[in-house]
Amino acid sequence: xxxxxxxxxxxxxxxxxxxxxxxxxxxxxxxxxxxxxxxxxxxxxxxxxxxxxxxxxxxxxxxxxxxxxxxxxxxxxxxxxxxxxxxxxxxxxxxxxxxxxxxxxxxxxxxxxxxxxxxxxxxxxxxxxxxxxxxxxxxxxxxxxxxxxxxxxxxxxxxxxxxxxxxxxxxxxxxxxxxxxxxxxxxxxxxxxxxxxxxxxxxxxxxxxxxxxxxxxxxxxxxxxxxxxxxxxxxxxxxxxxxxxxxxxxxxxxxxxxxxxxxxxxxxxxxxxxxxxxxxxxxxxxxxxxxxxxxxxxxxxxxxxxxxxxxxxxxxxxxxxxxxxxxxxxxxxxxxxxxxxxxxxxxxxxxxxxxxxxxxxxxxxxxxxxxxxxxxxxxxxxxxxxxxx
Amino acid sequence: xxxxxxxxxxxxxxxxxxxxxxxxxxxxxxxxxxxxxxxxxxxxxxxxxxxxxxxxxxxxxxxxxxxxxxxxxxxxxxxxxxxxxxxxxxxxxxxxxxxxxxxxxxxxxxxxxxxxxxxxxxxxxxxxxxxxxxxxxxxxxxxxxxxxxxxxxxxxxxxxxxxxxxxxxxxxxxxxxxxxxxxxxxxxxxxxxxxxxxxxxxxxxxxxxxxxxxxxxxxxxxxxxxxxxxxxxxxxxxxxxxxxxxxxxxxxxxxxxxxxxxx
Numbered sequence: 001x002x003x004x005x006x007x008x009x010x011x012x013x014x015x016x017x018x019x020x021x022x023x024x025x026x027x028x029x030x031x032x033x034x035x036x037x038x039x040x041x042x043x044x045x046x047x048x049x050x051x052x053x054x055x056x057x058x059x060x061x062x063x064x065x066x067x068x069x070x071x072x073x074x075x076x077x078x079x080x081x082x083x084x085x086x087x088x089x090x091x092x093x094x095x096x097x098x099x100x101x102x103x104x105x106x107x108x109x110x111x112x113x114x115x116x117x118x119x120x121x122x123x124x125x126x127x128x129x130x131x132x133x134x135x136x137x138x139x140x141x142x143x144x145x146x147x148x149x150x151x152x153x154x155x156x157x158x159x160x161x162x163x164x165x166x167x168x169x170x171x172x173x174x175x176x177x178x179x180x181x182x183x184x185x186x187x188x189x190x191x192x193x194x195x196x197x198x199x200x201x202x203x204x205x206x207x208x209x210x211x212x213x214x215x216x217x218x219x220x221x222x223x224x225x226x227x228x229x230x231x232x233x234x235x236x237x238x239x240x241x242x243x244x245x246x247x248x249x250x251x252x253x254x255x256x257x258x259x260x261x262x263x264x265x266x267x268x269x270x271x272x273x274x275x276x277x278x279x280x281x282x283x284x285x286x287x288x289x290x291x292x293x294x295x296x297x298x299x300x301x302x303x304x305x306x307x308x309x310x311x312x313x314x315x316x317x318x319x320x321x322x323x324x325x326x327x328x329x330x331x332x333x334x335x336x337x338x339x340x341x342x343x344x345x346x347x348x349x350x351x352x353x354x355x356x357x358x359x360x361x362x363x364x365x366x367x368x369x370x371x372x373x374x375x376x377x378x379x380x381x382x383x384x385x386x387x388x389x
Numbered sequence: 390x391x392x393x394x395x396x397x398x399x400x401x402x403x404x405x406x407x408x409x410x411x412x413x414x415x416x417x418x419x420x421x422x423x424x425x426x427x428x429x430x431x432x433x434x435x436x437x438x439x440x441x442x443x444x445x446x447x448x449x450x451x452x453x454x455x456x457x458x459x460x461x462x463x464x465x466x467x468x469x470x471x472x473x474x475x476x477x478x479x480x481x482x483x484x485x486x487x488x489x490x491x492x493x494x495x496x497x498x499x500x501x502x503x504x505x506x507x508x509x510x511x512x513x514x515x516x517x518x519x520x521x522x523x524x525x526x527x528x529x530x531x532x533x534x535x536x537x538x539x540x541x542x543x544x545x546x547x548x549x550x551x552x553x554x555x556x557x558x559x560x561x562x563x564x565x566x567x568x569x570x571x572x573x574x575x576x577x578x579x580x581x582x583x584x585x586x587x588x589x590x591x592x593x594x595x596x597x598x599x600x601x602x603x604x605x606x607x608x609x610x611x612x613x614x615x616x617x618x619x620x621x622x623x624x625x626x627x628x629x630x631x632x633x634x635x636x637x638x639x640x641x642x643x644x645x646x647x648x649x650x651x652x
Contacts (some may be wrong), residue, residue, distance in 0.1 A: 009478075012472075012498050013471070013570045016471065073560075076560075078578075078579030084541075085556070086558065090539065094536045094537055094539075095536065096560065184532075188635070264500070323503075339569070341652050
C-alpha cells in the first residue's frame, strides 16, 4: 500500500507525515482569533460605528478560539508533559519558542479588553443580583464597583490604548505562525518571506467571515432582525481583505513559477497531482474568487436585503472553507513533497488516533461551546439588538 | 511620599511582569547550558581536542548495506519501522533520452539498502549507476539546532549534533527543518532521533559502526584537528563536495565523486 502513496524517490525517513491535521487546525484557529480581533478593532480603534453591534461579540469570539489555540499543538507533542518547557527554557533561535509568550501576551490583552468593555455590565449585574450570581459578577468586577461617568471614560480610554497594542499583537501572533513555516529553508513550498503576511491576510479574511456567520446565526437563534448596515460593512471589509489575500497568494505562486528554480519541477507536481483540487479548486476558486464576485455584487446592488444576506452568508461559508484549505495546502502540501526534490508522498488522515480527525473535530467544536458559555456570562446581545441610531 | 492605590497597582504589575519574564530568560540560559556545556563523562576524553568529520567516497560504495544494518544493530534502531540513521541511495541513469534530452534518473533506497539492491532494470537499459551513502551531516550551522524550541538538540564542542532525549518535547520541528531527511521520530521515546556518529564509540577511540562495517572504505571517519588523520588528508588533497551547499548548513560530511543528480 505504501508504494501507491509514494511517487519517485523520497528519503527513507520521510515515509511518515510528521505534522498531521492537528497542525492544520492550529494556524486555522489562531487565524480566526486574529481575524475576529481585528474586526472588533475596526470599531474599538478606528471608530467604525457600523461595526459596533458585533464589536464586543467579536472579542468574545476571539477569546473562545484563543483558549483552544494551544490545544492542537499540545495534543500533537510526542511528550506533552514537557510542553511547558517552551515557556521556561525557550531556545530563542527557534521560531517556535516565542509562541508561549506571544500567546500569553495576546491572551492578556484580549481578556483585559473584554473586561474593560464589559465592566459596566458586570458591575450592574453584580449590584442587581443575589447569591452565587452576585459573587460571580462581583469577583468578575474585581470588587470594584465604580461606574461613574469619569471611571467609564477612563475605561474607554484605556481600552482604546489596549486595542491599539492589540492590533500589532494580533498581526504578530499570526504573522509569526506564518514564519514558523516560512522560516524553514529545507522546504521549498514553505520557505518564502511572503508566508507571514499571507497567513495574516487569510487570517483576517477567515476571522471576518466567521464573525459574519456567527452574527447571522446568533440573530436567527435569538429571533432578532439583522442589522444590515453592520453586516454589509463587514462584508465590505471581507471583500477588501480578500483582494489583499489573493494578490499575495498569487504573487507567491507566480514568482515561484517565474523564477523556476531547482525545485520548480516538484512544486509543479505538487500543484498538479497532490493539491491541485484543494489549491486551485477550494482555496482559490471556492474560497476567494466566488466570494469575491458575490461580495462585489452585494456592494453594487441596491435594496434586496434578503438576497444580499444569502450572498454574504454563502460567501462567508466559502471563505471559511477556503482558508481551511489554504492551511491544509501549506501544512500538508509542504510535507507531501520530498526534500529530495525527486518524489512525493500522500497524507492519509486517520480518524481514531492521537493525531486523527476525531481529536481535531473535538478541538474545533470546543471554541463554539466556550463561546456559548462566555456569552451566557457576558451577554453581548444588547449591542446587536438595540435599534440603530 | 504618598502611594495611591493606582500607583501601587502600577508598581506591583511592573514587578510581577519583570520577575516572571526575568526568571524565564535567566533560567533558559542556564537550562540550555546543561545539555551543551558538560563534556561526556568518559575517562580522559577531552572534547576540546577533537573536531570530527566524515568522508564518503561514493566511487567505492558497492551498495552491500552492511553499514545501514550495523547502524540499526548498534543503535537499537527498530528494524520493523521506516526509520534510519544512515541509508544508501542507488542512482540509475537510463539510456532512453526523451524529446527534450532530459535524462531519466531512477533513484531508490529499499529498506535503506539494508538488504542490498535487486536489479529490477535490465543492465542494457542503464547508462550509469552508482550508490550514495547518506547520513546526518552534523552541520556546523544546523537548521535542526536552530529550530528546536527548547534547545534539546545541540552541537557538541567536538562537532557532533545530538538530541537530549530527556528534554525533547517531540514537536518534530527539527524533522521538518532538516533538509537531508536525516531525522526521524522515535515512537518509543516520543522524541526526535538521529545519527550520533556513534558518540558512545568515538569518545572511546572507536569508529562509528557504519564506518567499521564498510568493507570497501567508502565511509571514513576522523578528526579534522589531527593533521595525520585520513579524513583530514582527503580534505586537504581531494576535490570534495557537500550536499545542498546553497542552504548554508555547513555540513561536515564530505563527498567524493558526487554526481549532479544527488540532492
